[in-house]
Amino acid sequence: MGSSPVATAAASAAVVALAVANRVLYKLALVPLKAYPFFLAQLTTFGYVAVYFSILYARHRAGVVTRDMLALPKRRFVAIGLLEALGVASGMSAGAMLPGPAIPILSQSFLVWQLIFSALLLGRTYTVRQIIGCLLVISGVILAVASGANEGQFLSGVQLIWPTLMITSSAFQAGASILKEAVFIDGAKRLKGKRPDIFVVNSFGSGFQALFVFLLLPFLSNLRGIKFAELPGYLNGGAECFLNVGESPIDCGGAPFLPLLFIVVNMAFNIALLNLVKLSSALVASLTSTSAVPISIYILSLPLPYIPHGAELSTPFIIGAVVLLMGLILYNLPQLSLKQSKAD
Template sequence: MAPPSPITCRPSAARHPLLLRVPTARAATLGLGLGLPRTEAVVALRAHVRRIEAEPWASALVAVSRNRREEAVRCAAAGEVTGSTGVGRSAGMEVALAAAAVVAMGTGNRVLYKLALVPLRQYPFFLAQFATFGYVVVYFSILYLRYQAGIVTDEMLSLPQKPFLVVGLLEAFAAASGMAAGAVLSGASIPILSQTYLVWQLLLSAIFLKRRYRINEITGCFLVAVGVIITVASGSGTGASLKSTGILWPLLMIISFFLQAADTVLKEIIFIDAAKKLKGGSVDLFVVNSYGSAYQALFMCLLLPFLSKLWGVPFHLLPTYIKDGAACFLNMGSLSSGCEGAPLLPLLFVLVNMGFNISLLHLLKISSAVVSSLASTFSVPLSIYAFTLPLPYIGVASSLPPGFVAGAAVLTAGLLVYSLPQGQHSGNSFRNRND
């Protein structure tokens, strides 16, 4: 049975409402039995019958309204969508648009990171720290403006801080382990190892969110990972590169992606728990971004001696390194030679990276960690193709790997398989199944 349409109660616009027709003779008999005149008996009978018929309908309307309120709260707490078929279509369109934004921002993020390192090729650690601590300032500034506008409420700001602290800890350790492994591994091997991110998200979502995935969803994720591996690995000698580095550094990179997957699943849990605490409301994105970035910056400060050593900068020389990196970033002073493209390219990277993080968190909020991961993964072949274009400051454009088309086709097939519709299905395709 189709769900009932929304009910709007308003006075009737009909001048002569439809009345129950009762045979006059029978009405007269009933009226005489009650000792009422004939006309008054007809009026009394009509009112009596309408009252008897209206009471069940009123009870039904109240029950429907109560059920809808309870369903809305339950769906909001579970991160699902409630409503009619039209609402479901609009929600699906919102997810599709958010995923497209993630793909576009993810592609731009990868390309601009390479471009930003052209002027800052001697100061990559400065760029990483500038982005980390700059986000704290920007996110809290936006959070303050949204609080003044009434978008962010006191209830959102008073949410428990422990989950945000764990988010910052996971992000800091993921960055530290990723930097350590990335300094040793080849550039082509990192996107291949990053496909373990999908596997971790599936496992962690199944464990902590009690999600059950359909066979086409698991198959689709597998095909997406295979497609990226084919795209990146063909003709790059990645297998030999992984063998030459041993098992430690690839394992450390896999641990880094495990921490990142745990971070995204924890953020999804934060959204679900916040919906329960806010009684069906939704926590603002910048509350999660601001608190998470603040705690990440705190732990990054504690890890600074370790991280600077990973980048080949002795800790006692770190102030000088930061000073020289700032001079190159601003393209000023005696060190400006070789810093052409700054500060435009680094600033563009920071802005696009911030937009990527915000769009990724928005997609996570309205869908799930796995959907956001799939959208982000789709940007890998697009960024590889982008580097074949005549980009400024890059020099000679790179050529496409031999297996690019095949890998992109497998990846696209995986996305299509993953999104196959289900016959008897409602709500979010990742809804909890606890019954």
């Protein structure tokens, strides 16, 4: 069942606007909570569960969500939850240590991972042009990361583990997005052509994500040097920093306003993005959100509240961003021509 071009265009515009705000606020939210990224991950995840299930309950009472939708098999939701838990925790840990403009460009490895997973899990095939586009995206990311190879360059002084962890985080998120698309495809078959409501997918996915974030917290925090016995103190310190109360040894200026604003915008972005996945596909939604990359990079390089010094973009980093965008455009061209042929 196809969607109207107007609805898809409106959904795409919402995704672009929210993607820019989400990327900028992602870095700003980690400024006061730089020492507590796992606390922010936990807070964000459980916030999703409360909001999404409240909306799901209201939509079920209104008859929008049917019993058949709620009875869909939960195996994929478990996998989605695990992948998103790993993606959020690893992404926030890396994001706290990376310069702001590096986050959106490293996150574009998401497209490459999506292409790989959609081919493996959904059996999709791609043209030579699309594959070349993805290779350009990879090249752009490598150029951006390589800009920190020499002293004085954009990522100099940043350990290689943090860019690597951000790229790994994108792999987890890409796998989850492909599984969400598979839920919509399989759900349409089970529901006789009617796709599942997006809040069914969001709610159950977030529910299992919250469970896995909680279960994985001791392991993930240990990777950051926080022992299990120190975990209660870490969470208490994170709560005090988030509320900006007590005598925290670090500066928590900007909390709780910036983290709360990020959570609200991130939730709106996830809903808009999943709606676009439902109307089109996971790859189209990914390509749409990537159009926000150059705007995000520019904004994050400027002096911002709580990041007054900004960041100076090196020449290799700018070249990497240009190469990446060329790859996105090249990949997107076949998609546009395909949509036009279907519309005629």
